[in-house]
Amino acid sequence: MVRFNLYSAEFDANPFDVYKELRDNHPCFWSEDAQKWVLTRHEDVLNALNDWETYSSAKGNLVDEFPGRAGNTLGTMDPPRHDEVRSIVQSVFMKRNLNHLIEPIQQIAKGAIDNCIGDRKVFDFAEDFAGEVTYKVLVALLGLPETDDPTEVKKNALLMVQTDPKTREKGPEHLKAFEWMKDFAAEVIELRAKHPGDDLVSQLITAELDGRKLDLIQVQMTVTTLVMAGIESLAGMLKVFGYNMAVFPEQRQKLLDDMSLLPDAIEESMRFNTSAQRFRRCLTKDVTLHGQTMKKGDFVILAYGAANRDERKYPNPDVYDITRNSKGHVGMGGGTHTCLGNSIARLAMKTAMEVFLTEIPSFSLAEPEDRLEWVASSNFRSPVKLLLVRD
Amino acid sequence: MVKINFIEADGSETELDVQDGWSLMQAAVSNGVEGIEAECGGSCCCATCHCYVDEAYLDKLEAANDKELGMLEETVAERKDNSRLACQVKVTPEMDGMTVHLPEVQS
Numbered sequence: 312m313v314r315f316n317l318y319s320a321e322f323d324a325n326p327f328d329v330y331k332e333l334r335d336n337h338p339c340f341w342s343e344d345a346q347k348w349v350l351t352r353h354e355d356v357l358n359a360l361n362d363w364e365t366y367s368s369a370k371g372n373l374v375d376e377f378p379g380r381a382g383n384t385l386g387t388m389d390p391p392r393h394d395e396v397r398s399i400v401q402s403v404f405m406k407r408n409l410n411h412l413i414e415p416i417q418q419i420a421k422g423a424i425d426n427c428i429g430d431r432k433v434f435d436f437a438e439d440f441a442g443e444v445t446y447k448v449l450v451a452l453l454g455l456p457e458t459d460d461p462t463e464v465k466k467n468a469l470l471m472v473q474t475d476p477k478t479r480e481k482g483p484e485h486l487k488a489f490e491w492m493k494d495f496a497a498e499v500i501e502l503r504a505k506h507p508g509d510d511l512v513s514q515l516i517t518a519e520l521d522g523r524k525l526d527l528i529q530v531q532m533t534v535t536t537l538v539m540a541g542i543e544s545l546a547g548m549l550k551v552f553g554y555n556m557a558v559f560p561e562q563r564q565k566l567l568d569d570m571s572l573l574p575d576a577i578e579e580s581m582r583f584n585t586s587a588q589r590f591r592r593c594l595t596k597d598v599t600l601h602g603q604t605m606k607k608g609d610f611v612i613l614a615y616g617a618a619n620r621d622e623r624k625y626p627n628p629d630v631y632d633i634t635r636n637s638k639g640h641v642g643m644g645g646g647t648h649t650c651l652g653n654s655i656a657r658l659a660m661k662t663a664m665e666v667f668l669t670e671i672p673s674f675s676l677a678e679p680e681d682r683l684e685w686v687a688s689s690n691f692r693s694p695v696k697l698l699l700v701r702d
Numbered sequence: 703m704v705k706i707n708f709i710e711a712d713g714s715e716t717e718l719d720v721q722d723g724w725s726l727m728q729a730a731v732s733n734g735v736e737g738i739e740a741e742c743g744g745s746c747c748c749a750t751c752h753c754y755v756d757e758a759y760l761d762k763l764e765a766a767n768d769k770e771l772g773m774l775e776e777t778v779a780e781r782k783d784n785s786r787l788a789c790q791v792k793v794t795p796e797m798d799g800m801t802v803h804l805p806e807v808q809s
Contacts, residue, residue: 647745
């Protein structure tokens, strides 16, 4: 019997064989390990994303949710409230309002390159480049305090996305990280209330909708989520892109020969090695799918990482091919809950990787692929460390 | 299924069979039609799924509500009489055969 044990540390090293088995033979699968349904076909995941009335986010969207979070963040609200709040925050995240960040991101990326070059041939792309770029971009975008040492923020963001593999719940250390991040968010909010800037937190505090401001708890939970999601998902996407570039040198060469392919290479990376692997919904009514009846109140895992490898949607799905049209992938989710940060993530990746590939065009994994350790998270998939060697 | 033909600014055409009840935006985005960005995912707050619908079909579409009319002020490409936000147009069987033109820029 096939198992979908997303709590096993090894699962994310290669979830794709299990995903294929599920897509082919158990497209609507009850996972004993997760105690949730799992949808893996592209069509089913997309239908669920496009039907928020049936597949509700109001009981949380993380596979393992934190207490008090659901209902207080964009990702855990259903329309119409979701749309009202999104109207407030959307403008900060729109492509047309992000151009002022291109130059700062280039500078940030150039600064991070200094961590990767020098006497040593080996560097950790995860920490030295992806982590560094991500945190500094968030400082600029959200208005986080500038600090020389973001170790604590990064450590807690990482803990927040993890789940205890034994209890299959958030453990004390994860809850503590959540509390830490809430306190951190409160400090940022206080800072920006006193010293407003053109950053997102300042806008969240002052934003009004129909004469009403957002509740403080909503601002706090939203900032908490943006820091956690920002750090883990942008860094995660950068890491898997770096990984794909290292293990598919012929694709990297194709890109180096024609850098106008970079946006396509990034889209294909999101499809092929999706960092946002799995999110959760809760059914508001009984749904019968592929002969199974899922009950109202049941939780459903939407396996984006599996949908993006569905051969019903993409020919040769297990091939990383930067020249294919991979649009329509669900690497940024979809429907009304499409990732709020999708434009800044794409812009940051493109800008930062342009710098990286110009400075360090040739590299490979510094250790065998099977030694890579993947982040133990029921939501996200990315390597903990990515040791690369410059050729 | 309802047939909708998307024509991009460069003239390339994509004919899609769209599920009744889906929005034009959902259909376009999930099938890789390039000319629609839909940054906000369909919450009617970004105006990057701007499209021009076939005038012959205009009266078959539900009229734009105030929120959509407000967002249509924000489109980057020229707003015309047949401008709509694709996320707000739900496909119905009456739209079968409709052509949707996409503008040159969304943002």
